[in-house]
Amino acid sequence: MPTPGLDGYTPAWSKPEHDDLAELARSFFTEQVLPHAARHERQGHPDREHYRQAGALGLLGLSVPEPYGGGGGDFTHEAVVLHEQQATGEGSLGLAVHSGIVTGYLTAYGNEEQKRRWLPGLCSGELVGAIGMTEPGGGSDLQEITTRAVRDGDDYVISGSKTFITNGGLAGLIVLAVKTDPAQQAAGISLIVCELRDDTPGFRRGRLLDKIGLHANDTAELFFDEFRAPVANLLGAEGEGFVLMMRQLPQERLVIGVGAVAAMQRAVELATAYAKQRTAFGKPLIGHQNTRMVLAECATRTRVSRVFLDDCIARHVRGELDVATAAMAKAWLTEGQCEVVDRCLQVFGGYGYTTEYPIARMYADARVQKIYGGTNEIMKELVARVL
Numbered sequence: 609m610p611t612p613g614l615d616g617y618t619p620a621w622s623k624p625e626h627d628d629l630a631e632l633a634r635s636f637f638t639e640q641v642l643p644h645a646a647r648h649e650r651q652g653h654p655d656r657e658h659y660r661q662a663g664a665l666g667l668l669g670l671s672v673p674e675p676y677g678g679g680g681g682d683f684t685h686e687a688v689v690l691h692e693q694q695a696t697g698e699g700s701l702g703l704a705v706h707s708g709i710v711t712g713y714l715t716a717y718g719n720e721e722q723k724r725r726w727l728p729g730l731c732s733g734e735l736v737g738a739i740g741m742t743e744p745g746g747g748s749d750l751q752e753i754t755t756r757a758v759r760d761g762d763d764y765v766i767s768g769s770k771t772f773i774t775n776g777g778l779a780g781l782i783v784l785a786v787k788t789d790p791a792q793q794a795a796g797i798s799l800i801v802c803e804l805r806d807d808t809p810g811f812r813r814g815r816l817l818d819k820i821g822l823h824a825n826d827t828a829e830l831f832f833d834e835f836r837a838p839v840a841n842l843l844g845a846e847g848e849g850f851v852l853m854m855r856q857l858p859q860e861r862l863v864i865g866v867g868a869v870a871a872m873q874r875a876v877e878l879a880t881a882y883a884k885q886r887t888a889f890g891k892p893l894i895g896h897q898n899t900r901m902v903l904a905e906c907a908t909r910t911r912v913s914r915v916f917l918d919d920c921i922a923r924h925v926r927g928e929l930d931v932a933t934a935a936m937a938k939a940w941l942t943e944g945q946c947e948v949v950d951r952c953l954q955v956f957g958g959y960g961y962t963t964e965y966p967i968a969r970m971y972a973d974a975r976v977q978k979i980y981g982g983t984n985e986i987m988k989e990l991v992a993r994v995l
Contacts, residue, residue, distance in 0.1 A: 612710065617911060619684075619918040621925070624689050624738070633667055633692040639712050641698050645824060653777045653826035654700035656736065662701065663733030663968055677728035680713070680899065682925050683859065685852040687866050693809040694870035696967050698826035699973060702738075702775040706862035707855070713783050713799070715846045718851055726781060726801065737780035740802075740830060741853070749851060751793040755832065757786035757800055763836045764808070765789075769829065772980070776828025780804055784832075785849055792851035799843040810835030854869065858934035860978030862917075862924055864981045865937045869946035871970060872910040878967055879903060879952035885903030900954060905950045913944050914942045932994045939987035942977035949974045953963045 641658050648654050662668050670685035679685060687709055694701060711730050714723060729735035746752050755768025766786060773779070782802050789796035804811055814829025826930020843850050880903055883894040895901045920937045923929040953967045955958035960967050978984045 612930050614750075617914055619921070621684050621918065621922050622863050626684065626790050629670075629688050630692050631848035632665060633689045634696055635666055636667060637693055637696040637698040638660060641701065642696065645698070648700040652823065652954055654702075656778055658701055659733035659778075661733070662703070663731060666842070667730035668703070668707050668708065668733055669727065670696070671713050672715055672727055672731055676715075676723050678715075680810060680885060684921060684925060685724040686863075687921055690863060690866045691870045694867045695874050699969075702736075702825055704863045704867060705739060705774045706737045709739055709860050710781070710783055711983075712855060712859055713739070713843065713852070714801075714961060717799075717854070720775035721840070722843070724803065730781065730867065735780045736775050736778045738773050738775040738782045740773055740776075740782050742770060742772045744769060744829075750797070750850060751798065753785055753787060755784070755791075755887065756790065757788050757798065757837075759788070759839070760836075761841050764842070765838060766800065766802070766832045766835045766837060769814075769831045771814075771829045772817065773830055774980075774995050775826060776830050777813060777826030777956070778970045782830070783843065784837075789880070792847070797849035797853075799848050799849040799852055799858055800837050801830075801841045801843055802837050804864055806833070819974060821969070845916065852883075853930070858929050858931055859924065861934045861938035861981050861987075862929070864977060865920065865941040868941040868974075869910070869913050871945050871974060872906070872913060872948040875949045875952040875967060875970060876906050876910055879906070881963040883955055893955065897908050902951055902955065906951055907941055909948055910945050913941050917941060924942075931993050935982075935987040935990040938981060939984040941980075942974075945977055946974045947974075 640661055642742065666679055667689050669677065670681045670689065671683055674680040682709050690704055693701065709729065714727055726735065731738050741750060743753055743755060744838035745754065755766065756772065757764040757766045768786070780803065781977060782801050782804060784800050786798055786800055787796050788798040806813065806863050812831045814831055817827045817829070819827060883899050883903065884892055888895050888896065917937060920929055920933060923933070949967070949970050953971050956965060956967055962968055
C-alpha cells in the first residue's frame with residue numbers, strides 16, 4: 609500500500625518501515641506462493657506450509673505485541689501485507705481472517721493465559737485461525753444464531769453448525785459464536801475459542817464449498833456435536849460475545865476495504881498495460897478516446913477510494929473509527945471494486961472473459977466482497993441510523 613501506484617499516491621501514515629514491509633510481503637507472495645496458484649485452485653485450499661513460511665518472515669500477527677510472538681506494530685502494518693497480497697493476485701491464504709480478525713480478538717479480549725497459549729502459534733503460522741459466526745440459517749443477524757453451548761462442569765458442550773467459514777478447512781483454532789443462554793437474544797451470545805483437529809471428538813469438517821470465485825481459499829462447513837471446550841476457553845465474560853463482535857466488526861470491515869482498494873488498483877494497472885499493447889483499427893486501444901475516458905474514470909475512483917480508506921485506517925489506529933464510517937467504507941469501497949473491475953474487464957474484450965487473464969478471476973472474486981462482513985444492504989442501514 610505505501611508504494612505509489614499509477615496515481616503516485618502514498619498514505620499519510622506511511623513510514624519507511626511500511627515500504628520495507630511491502631517489499632518483503634510482495635516478494636513472499638510472488639516468489640513463494642503464486643508459483644503454486646494453479647494447484648491451490650485445483651485442491652481448493654492453500655498449503656499449510658505457506659502459513660509457516662509467512663510466520664517465519666514475520667508477516668503474521670504484525671499488530672500482536674512482541675511478548676506474544678507478534679510484530680509489535682499496529683493495523684497499518686496488517687493493512688500493508690493485506691494490500692500487497694491482493695495487489696499481487698495471491699488469493700489462497702486467508703490472512704485477512706487469520707491476522708486481520710482472529711489475532712485482534714485474542715489481543716483485545718484474551719486474558720494473559722489465553723494470549724500466551726494461542727497467539728504465538730498464530731504468529732508463527734503453526735496455527736491457522738478462523739472465526740465462526742455465520743450459520744446455515746442466517747448470517748447478518750447474529751442475534752439469531754442457534755449453535756448452543758451448555759455448561760457441564762469445567763467444560764462447555766457445544767452443538768450446532770457453521771458455514772461459509774474462511775480458513776475452515778485448515779483452521780486449528782476458531783473463535784466460535786455460540787448461545788449460552790437461548791432465552792436471550794444478543795445478551796445470550798458468548799465467544800468460545802475452540803482448538804480443532806480432524807480427529808477431535810464431537811467435531812467434523814464439512815465440504816469445502818464450491819464458490820464462483822476465490823477458488824484457492826478454503827471456505828468450509830463446520831459441525832459440532834457435543835464438542836467439549838474448556839470453560840477456560842471462554843473469551844471475555846459469558847453473555848458478552850455480541851458486544852465483543854460489534855466492537856471488532858469495524859476492523860473486519862476495514863480489512864475488506866483494504867482488499868477492495870488493492871483490487872481496484874490492480875485492475876486499473878492491468879487494463880492500462882493491456883490497452884497500451886493491444887491494437888484496434890490501426891492504433892493501441894489507449895489511443896481511442898473512449899478507452900482513455902474509462903481508464904481515467906477508474907483511476908479517479910481508485911484514488912478517491914484510497915484516500916477514504918487511508919483516512920479510515922488512520923482513524924482506526926487512533927481508536928476513532930465509528931461503526932457508521934466503517935460501514936460506509938465497506939459498502940462504498942466494495943461497490944467501487946465491483947464497478948472498476950467490471951469496467952476494466954471490458955477493456956480486454958473477449959480475452960477478459962477467459963480465465964487465463966487475471967482480470968476474469970478478479971471479476972469472480974470481487975462479488976463476495978459485497979456479501980461477507982455484513983451485506984452492503986446492512987451497511988447502509990447502519991449508516992442510515994446516524995443520519
